[in-house]
Amino acid sequence: xxxxxxxxxxxxxxxxxxxxxxxxxxxxxxxxxxxxxxxxxxxxxxxxxxxxxxxxxxxxxxxxxxxxxxxxxxxxxxxxxxxxxxxxxxxxxxxxxxxxxxxxxxxxxxxxxxxxxxxxxxxxxxxxxxxxxxxxxxxxxxxxxxxxxxxxxxxxxxxxxxxxxxxxxxxxxxxxxxxxxxxxxxxxxxxxxxxxxxxxxxxxxxxxxxxxxxxxxxxxxxxxxxxxxxxxxxxxxxxxxxxxxxxxxxxxxxxxxxxxxxxxxxxxxxxxxxxxxxxxxxxxxxxxxxxxxxxxxxxxxxxxxxxxxxx
Amino acid sequence: xxxxxxxxxxxxxxxxxxxxxxxxxxxxxxxxxxxxxxxxxxxxxxxxxxxxxxxxxxxxxxxxxxxxxxxxxxxxxxxxxxxxxxxxxxxxxxxxxxxxxxxxxxxxxxxxxxxxxxxxxxxxxxxxxxxxxxxxxxxxxxxxxxxxxxxxxxxxxxxxxxxxxxxxxxxxxxxxxxxxxxxxxxxxxxxxxxxxxxxxxxxxxxxxxxxxxxxxxxxxxxxxxxxxxxxxxxxxxxxxxxxxxxxxxxxxxxxxxxxxxxxxxxxxxxxxxxxxxxxxxxxxxxxxxxxxxxx
Numbered sequence: 111x112x113x114x115x116x117x118x119x120x121x122x123x124x125x126x127x128x129x130x131x132x133x134x135x136x137x138x139x140x141x142x143x144x145x146x147x148x149x150x151x152x153x154x155x156x157x158x159x160x161x162x163x164x165x166x167x168x169x170x171x172x173x174x175x176x177x178x179x180x181x182x183x184x185x186x187x188x189x190x191x192x193x194x195x196x197x198x199x200x201x202x203x204x205x206x207x208x209x210x211x212x213x214x215x216x217x218x219x220x221x222x223x224x225x226x227x228x229x230x231x232x233x234x235x236x237x238x239x240x241x242x243x244x245x246x247x248x249x250x251x252x253x254x255x256x257x258x259x260x261x262x263x264x265x266x267x268x269x270x271x272x273x274x275x276x277x278x279x280x281x282x283x284x285x286x287x288x289x290x291x292x293x294x295x296x297x298x299x300x301x302x303x304x305x306x307x308x309x310x311x312x313x314x315x316x317x318x319x320x321x322x323x324x325x326x327x328x329x330x331x332x333x334x335x336x337x338x339x340x341x342x343x344x345x346x347x348x349x350x351x352x353x354x355x356x357x358x359x360x361x362x363x364x365x366x367x368x369x370x371x372x373x374x375x376x377x378x379x380x381x382x383x384x385x386x387x388x389x390x391x392x393x394x395x396x397x398x399x400x401x402x403x404x405x406x407x408x409x410x411x412x413x414x415x416x417x418x419x420x421x
Numbered sequence: 422x423x424x425x426x427x428x429x430x431x432x433x434x435x436x437x438x439x440x441x442x443x444x445x446x447x448x449x450x451x452x453x454x455x456x457x458x459x460x461x462x463x464x465x466x467x468x469x470x471x472x473x474x475x476x477x478x479x480x481x482x483x484x485x486x487x488x489x490x491x492x493x494x495x496x497x498x499x500x501x502x503x504x505x506x507x508x509x510x511x512x513x514x515x516x517x518x519x520x521x522x523x524x525x526x527x528x529x530x531x532x533x534x535x536x537x538x539x540x541x542x543x544x545x546x547x548x549x550x551x552x553x554x555x556x557x558x559x560x561x562x563x564x565x566x567x568x569x570x571x572x573x574x575x576x577x578x579x580x581x582x583x584x585x586x587x588x589x590x591x592x593x594x595x596x597x598x599x600x601x602x603x604x605x606x607x608x609x610x611x612x613x614x615x616x617x618x619x620x621x622x623x624x625x626x627x628x629x630x631x632x633x634x635x636x637x638x639x640x641x642x643x644x645x646x647x648x649x650x651x652x653x654x655x656x657x658x659x660x661x662x663x664x665x666x667x668x669x670x671x672x673x674x675x676x677x678x679x680x681x682x683x684x685x686x687x688x689x690x691x692x693x694x695x696x697x698x699x700x701x702x703x704x705x706x707x708x709x710x711x712x713x714x715x716x
Contacts, residue, residue, distance in 0.1 A: 161554040163716040181556050185422040190554055195547030200441040201434075209434045213555040215422050241441075257551060 112175060114139040114265050114295035115160065120169030122155055122319075129155040131319035133169070137265075137312065142291055144306035144327075145299040146407060147316035153299045154193050156316070157267045161190045174264055186214030190267035191258040193299075199243035203234060203253055206242060207260060214261040228256040231286050233279075247274050255283060259290065266290070268298045272305065284309050307331070307403035315410055323410050332369075333400035337379045339366040342393025350386045357382075427556040431564020435539070436571045445535050449576050452531050456523060456580035460587035463519045467592065483594055488515060501679060509684035514596060516588035517603035523584075524577055524611040525678065529618035529643065531576055536569040536622045537639050538632035540711070545631045549716045558712050566623050566704055573619060574612050581608045610681050613693045617674035618643060620700025627707030642703075650675035671695055 115137040122130040130152045137143045147153050158164030160171055162179040171178045173188055181188075198206055204225055211221035229235040232252040242250065251274045258266055268287070272280045287296055287309060300306050306313070307327070314324040328334055341364050351359065357379075358369040366387075370379050376399050387394050401409070439445045467484070474482045474490075487493065488511050497507035510518055540562065543549040552561055581604040588595045625639035650673030652658055659666045670676030677699075680692035 158550075158715070161550070162557075163550050163553050165713070165715055179554060181554060182422055182424060182427070182560070185555070188554055190550075192547065192550040195550045197551065198438055198548055200438055200443075205434075205437065209430065210551065210555060212430050213427060213552065254551075 112139050113137060113172070114141075114174055115297065116170075116172040117156070117160075118170040118172075120156070120159060120171065121167045122152075122159060122164065123167055129319055130159070130166075130169075133316070133320055135314050135316075135321045135324060137295060137297055137314070139174075139264075139295055140292065141312040142287065142296045142298065142310045143312040143314060144303075144310035144403070145297050145314050145316065146301075146303065146306065146403075151316045152319040153316060154269055155319075157190060157192065157269050157297075157299065160267060161188065161192070163192070186216070186261040186263055188265045188267070189214070189258045189260065189263040191254050191269055191271055193269040195254075197242045197250055197253055197257075200241060202239050202241055203229065203245075203256075204238045206253070207257055210257050211260045214263075216261060224260055225256075228259055231259065232256045233282065248276065248279065251275055252279070252283075255286070259286070262293075264294055266294055266296045268296060270300055271298060272300065272302065280305065303402070303404045303407060313403070313406075315407060317411065327403070328400070330406050331400040331403055332406070334376070335370055335374070336400050337368050337370075337376055337383065338362075338396075338398040338401075339368070339383060339387060339392075339394060340364060340396040340398070341366060341387065342395060345387070345390040345392045350383075354382060422556075424557075424560050427560035428564045428567065431552070431556065431561055432567035432571065435565050435568025436575075439535070439539075439568065439572045440575070445572065448531060448535050449579065452527065452576050453579050453583050455527065456520070456583040457587060459523050460516065460519065460584040461591070463516070464587055464591045467515055484515060484592070488512075501682070503679065503683075505684065506679060506682050510682055513603050513607075514600040516584055516592065516595060516600050517607050520581055520584040520604055521607040521611065521682075524580060524608070525614050525681075528573065528577055528580075528611055528615040529674075532569075532573055532615055532619045532622055533636065533639055533643065535572060535576070536619060537626055537636035539565050539569050539623060540626040540707075541629050541635035542626075542632045544716060553716055558716075559708065562623075562627065562704075562708050562711060566619070569619060569623065570612070570616060573615055574608075577608045577611050577615070581605070610689075610693070613696050614674065614678070614681060617677075617696040617699040617703075620703035621646065624703040624707030627704075627711035646673045647675055649673055672699070674699055 113136045117133050117135050120130050120133040133152065133156060145153055145156070155164055159166050160173065160179065162181070173179055174184075176184060179188060207225040207228065208218070208221045211224050212218065216224060226235065226238070229238055232255055234249060234252055234256070237245065237249065242253065245253065255268075255271055258268060271287070272283050275283060284305060287298065290296060298306065298310065311327050312325070313327055313330045315322045323330065344361060344364055347359055351357075356371060357374070358371070360367045368379055368383055380397065384394065384397075467487075471482050471484070471487055474487065493511055494507060497511050498504050501507045501510065585601055585604055588600060589597060621642050622639040625642060626635045629635035629638050650670050653666045653670035653673070654676065674696060677692040677695045680688045683689050683692070
C-alpha cells in the first residue's frame with residue numbers, strides 16, 4: 111500500500127530538550143490513523159513539522175509521495191487542525207473559512223459552497239455570519255475542525271480534535287471523521303483511546319520522540335487471535351485444556367483470555383469456549399474480541415520500559 | 422497555485438481583518454481626529470496671519486499673495502535649507518503643505534501602533550498555523566506587508582480628506598480642485614515615506630514572537646534610524662565629508678524626507694525609490710529570520 115505520510119529519521123530539538131529522536135513512521139493511504147502517545151511524546155511537534163510550521167533538524171518527510179510540504183505546487187493537498195491555536199477573532203466564520211478555502215485553490219463560488227457544507231457538518235451553519243469572537247470555546251473548536259476538512263485534502267492531520275466538545279458533539283464529530291474515511295487519509299492525535307479505537311483502522315504509538323509500535327488496529331489489538339470472556343467466577347480449565355492443548359489461556363482477574371494460533375478464528379474460538387463456560391456454570395457476562403486499545407497501549411509501554419531497563 | 426494570487430488573498434484578508442479590529446479602528450479614528458484638529462488650528466493660524474497682514478497693508482490679501490510673500494519665502498528657505506525646494510513648497514496650497522508635514526511626522530507612529538503585531542500577533546496566538554500549510558511563508562508574509570500598506574494608505578487618505586474638508590469649510594478662498602490634487606500627490610508621497618517605516622515595523626514583527634516585544638523593537642529601530650539619519654545630516658558632521666555623509670543619510674528614511682518635496686522629478690523619484698528600497702530591505706531582513714524559525 112502506498113504511504114500517505116512517511117517520516118524517516120526525523121530529529122527535532124528545542125534547546126536541550128529532544129522532541130523527536132529519529133522518528134520513523136509511515137501512514138498508509140486511505141486509513142484513519144490514531145497517533146497515540148503521552149504528553150511530550152512529540153505528537154504536536156510531528157504535526158508541526160509535517161505542516162511546515164516547525165523546521166526539522168534532520169531527517170526526511172514525504173507527503174503523498176511528493177516530498178515535503180509544498181502548498182504552492184499542491185494547494186490544499188494537506189490540511190490540519192493544530193492544537194491550541196486561536197482563530198482570527200474579528201472576522202465572521204464565513205469570511206474566515208472562505209479565505210482558507212480560497213488559499214487552498216478553490217474559486218470564490220466553490221469556496222462558498224464548500225464552507226456551507228462544512229458548517230453544516232459541524233452544526234454551525236446558523237452562525238455562519240457571526241464573528242469568531244462571539245463564539246464559545248466549543249464552537250471555535252468546531253470551526254477549527256471545519257477548516258481542516260475544507261476542500262479535497264488527501265491528508266488531514268487532527269491534533270486533539272474533540273477536546274473541549276460535549277459528549278454528543280464528540281460522537282457527531284467522530285461520525286464526521288468516519289464519513290471521510292474512503293476519500294482521504296486522516297491522522298488523529300488524541301488521549302481518548304476509546305474514541306480512537308472506535309474510529310481508527312491504523313495506529314501509531316509514539317514515546318520519547320520515537321515510534322514504539324505501529325500497525326493496523328486489528329494487529330495491534332490482536333483482534334484476529336484473542337478473545338476475552340468476563341465471568342462471574344473463575345472455573346477450572348484443565349478439562350478444556352486437554353481437549354484444546356493448542357490454545358493459550360490466561361486469567362486476568364475474572365476475565366479469561368484465550369489466544370488462538372494458526373487457523374483459529376474468533377468465531378471458532380467462541381464455538382469452542384462458550385459451550386464449556388456454560389457447562390461449568392461460569393456465569394458468562396461479556397465477550398470481547400481482542401485487547402482494548404488502552405490495554406495494547408499500556409502493554410506496549412510496559413514492554414518498552416522493560417527493554418529500556420534491559421539496555 | 423500562482424504566488425501572486427496567494428499574496429493577494431492574504432493581503433485582502435489582512436486588510437479586512439485589520440479594519441474589523443477595534444484597535445485599528447480606534448487608531449485610525451484618532452489619527453483622523455488629529456488631522457481634523459490640526460487642520461482646524463492651522464486654518465485659524467492662517468486666517469489670523471492674513472487678517473494681520475490685511476490690517477497692516479490696509480487692503481485685502483489672498484492666500485496666493487500670502488504664500489508668495491518674502492517673509493514666507495524666508496521661513497520656508499530656513500526650514501528646508503534649499504531655496505529651490507522652498508519655492509516648490511510655497512507653490513503648493515497651504516492645506517496640502519500642512520497635511521504633508523502632519524502626515525510625514527505622524528504616519529510612521531501610526532504604522533508602529535497598527536502594524537507591529539501584524540505577524541508577531543499571529544505567531545503568539547498561533548493563528549499563523551492555520552495559514553502556513555495553505556501557502557508558503559514568503560507569500561504569507563508579503564501578503565501581510567501589502568495588507569498593512571493598504572491599511573496605512575486608508576489612514577493617510579482619510580486624514581487627507583479630513584484636512585480638505587476643514588479647509589473647504591473654514592478657508593474662504595481655498596482652491597478646491599488644486600488642493601485635492603496636491604493632497605492626493607502628498608498622500609502618495611507620505612505612503613511611500615511611511616512604507617520605509619512600515620518595513621522596519623514588519624521586520625520587528627517577524628523577529629519577535631509577541632506584539633509587545635515587536636512593538637518595543639520596532640520603536641527602538643525607528644528611533645535609532647531617525648537619530649542616525651539626523652546625525653549624518655547635522656551640519657557639524659556633514660560638513661566634514663558632505664558627499665559621504667549625504668550618501669550615508671540615504672540609508673535611513675529621514676534622509677529622503679526633503680528630496681521628496683523637490684520639484685525635480687529625478688530627485689523626488691530617487692527619494693521614493695530609496696524609501697521603497699529601505700522598507701523592502703528591512704522587511705527582507707525580518708523575513709530572513711522568519712523563514713528560519715518555528716512558527
